[in-house]
Amino acid sequence: xxxxxIDLAEGADLAGFRKAVRGLVSAGIAPDEVLWTxxxxxxxxxxxxxxxVDAALPITLPRAVGTLVEAVVCHREPERYALLYRLIWxxxxxxxxxxxxxxxxxxxxxxxxxxxxxxxxxxxxAFLRFHEFPAADGGDRFVxxxxxxxxxIQAVAPFFVERFQSMDWSILxxxxxxxxxxxxxxxxxxxxxxxxxxxxxxxxxxxxxxxxTFNPARLNPVAMRAEMPKRYxxxxxxxxxxxxxxxxxxxxxxSMIEREAAAPIRRxxxxxxxxxxxxxxxxxxxxxxxxRRSPSLVPGATQAVLGEGPQDAxxxxxxxxxxxxxxxxxxxxxxxxxxxxxxxxxxxGVERGAAYMTNAVKHFKFVLRGKRRIHQSPTTGEVKHYRxxxxxxxxxxxxxxxxxxxxxxxxxxxxxxxxVLHERGPARFGDWNGFVTVHPSYLLRLPDEEQRSSAYGxxxxxxxxxxxxxxxxxx
Ligand code: URA
Numbered sequence: 099x100x101x102x103x104i105d106l107a108e109g110a111d112l113a114g115f116r117k118a119v120r121g122l123v124s125a126g127i128a129p130d131e132v133l134w135t136x137x138x139x140x141x142x143x144x145x146x147x148x149x150x151v152d153a154a155l156p157i158t159l160p161r162a163v164g165t166l167v168e169a170v171v172c173h174r175e176p177e178r179y180a181l182l183y184r185l186i187w188x189x190x191x192x193x194x195x196x197x198x199x200x201x202x203x204x205x206x207x208x209x210x211x212x213x214x215x216x217x218x219x220x221x222x223x224a225f226l227r228f229h230e231f232p233a234a235d236g237g238d239r240f241v242x243x244x245x246x247x248x249x250x251i252q253a254v255a256p257f258f259v260e261r262f263q264s265m266d267w268s269i270l271x272x273x274x275x276x277x278x279x280x281x282x283x284x285x286x287x288x289x290x291x292x293x294x295x296x297x298x299x300x301x302x303x304x305x306x307x308x309x310x311t312f313n314p315a316r317l318n319p320v321a322m323r324a325e326m327p328k329r330y331x332x333x334x335x336x337x338x339x340x341x342x343x344x345x346x347x348x349x350x351x352x353s354m355i356e357r358e359a360a361a362p363i364r365r366x367x368x369x370x371x372x373x374x375x376x377x378x379x380x381x382x383x384x385x386x387x388x389x390r391r392s393p394s395l396v397p398g399a400t401q402a403v404l405g406e407g408p409q410d411a412x413x414x415x416x417x418x419x420x421x422x423x424x425x426x427x428x429x430x431x432x433x434x435x436x437x438x439x440x441x442x443x444x445x446x447g448v449e450r451g452a453a454y455m456t457n458a459v460k461h462f463k464f465v466l467r468g469k470r471r472i473h474q475s476p477t478t479g480e481v482k483h484y485r486x487x488x489x490x491x492x493x494x495x496x497x498x499x500x501x502x503x504x505x506x507x508x509x510x511x512x513x514x515x516x517x518v519l520h521e522r523g524p525a526r527f528g529d530w531n532g533f534v535t536v537h538p539s540y541l542l543r544l545p546d547e548e549q550r551s552s553a554y555g556x557x558x559x560x561x562x563x564x565x566x567x568x569x570x571x572x573x
Pocket of ligand 1: 419
């Protein structure tokens, strides 16, 4: 039997594999008759290279098979293409449901390969850290070095392009490199770690943030190492702090317990923030620059949407998170809910330009439905993650009154779940004077015109009351 030799490009050659599969299937060549290599190997004896792949017809596969193929081609396993072609052959020859048979040895093996690639992708998304380097044009270029286990760099590219669209960056790895200039993505050759990948201002800020959010009472070194294996530490600035934090954790817990016992019963609930005093940013601008450059907790957001308004505002409004329009424009409350809020503020005599407007969560969380990005509420964990930023922001602005628009803002500000409909009105948020009211998008969602109009009237009344409590300028 003459073997057909298919030699694909080194790494993950998805396009080459697809093309070869079309040619092989059109020519009716079974898996046993194919020899796959992926490294420019010389033609092996007994192999023929006469396959006309250009004349081949497209083939249609179940979506789950396509997804599996996209992942498994990234694996380092030399047999990956042969295994995938076996799967495709079986699917096209009467076994369309074969992926559901987990005990089938081929399916089991492919599932393990897919899992390993997905884990590698997750690690790269989570543990890659950019360092700031001066660029030739006088601007900044962000460079990251990472050592993935598999050939995943093209697979991770969309994630980083979407996340860091407005930065110039390069990601260097021993299996290839990616370069983004805010417009075009270029895939380049493997690269080594550049000299001078050291402490820069952004990384120093990130390290401080990491140390300050570390909770010694919840230290679990085994889980920590399982989630963040030691071999990634070399390229993560915060990893330098880990041994010290682990060493100091028991003493920190003891001292927290002693302070807890000595403290008065009603205290500022935001003790974590107080404990961080030594690592706080020096100005709102510093804080904003850290927020702007921090990775989003949820994938897909275009940019962090920062607070807006005078730093000496008497009244601050806190929403949930940026929506679609806010994410694109980089400003809070500019979409439909923001327009409704503007109208209500104007009717209540609250001048928007004199108020500080911000959100509990700084990145837009959504799911894609076709081309539409559908808002998803943040989880309690996500709200907690962003709470530090919010508290720091308010520390700089020091408004006389903080208005929580809806349950997410109230949760972030009060540090506990708040029932907006039962607790609306004046409130305490730790040391702050607060006020709880509904979120403007709640008004937009009310189905009935009469209900909407009465709820809107109540909202305007509450804004008026909040304005009076804050002594905010009247328009
Ligand atoms: N909804 C919010 O909570 N915040 C915005 O900025 C916009 C819509």
